[in-house]
Amino acid sequence: MEFKQNIRVSGKRIALGAAALSSAVVLGFAGTASATTFGFSATSTSNKSQISGTYEYHYSGTADSNNPKGGGSNLYDGKFTSSTAKDLVAGDGVEAVLALQYDEYKDGIWARKSNVVAVANGTKTWTFSNKANVTAYACDRALNTTKLLNCKAAW
Incomplete structure (x- = not known):
């Protein structure tokens, strides 16, 4: 059970990190030229x-x-x-x-x-x-x- 919970947390962190990176890329392009x-x-x-x-x-x-x-x-x-x-x-x-x-x-x-x-x-x-x-x-x-x-x- 402990192992699955760590996977779930890691999965959430990956998804959150990917969403943050996507937002930064979109904002970065929109904020420039x-x-x-x-x-x-x-x-x-x-x-x-x-x-x-x-x-x-x-x-x-x-x-x-x-x-x-x-x-x-x-x-x-x-x-x-x-x-x-x-x-x-x-x-x-x-x-x-x-x-x-x-x-x-x-x-x-x-x-x-x-x-x-x-x-x-x-x-x-x-x-x-x-x-x-x-x-x-x-x-x-x-x-x-x-x-x-x-x-x-x-x-």
Whole structure:
């Protein structure tokens, strides 16, 4: 009888330990990088170009707080999924562009990046890391040029 009772107690301890470990794992995952995801859509101010897709980001850490050039700010990782730039007026010499603006932390320094062409007349999916203040824009661009025109923020 003593032997069975010890087995029962050990079984209860194992079950309790397993439940505690499962809870810790679930809480650990939930407590770290909780992602924010949303769909987006915007049309350029000329109504010639449209962008759409899904944007997801999550907190990934903090820039070196001892760095006087922007340290201590939050870093974000994420992705754009099925992000599309669609030309709404065919044959007018203008293409649709999904352009980005963001802050990037690289080699200990924050740098502002603007007019970064992510998609031109097509669809792409990509990931990013160590960014902040990301904004997507619907823009027009004359064919064979680099200047973005009539841009409108999606958020």
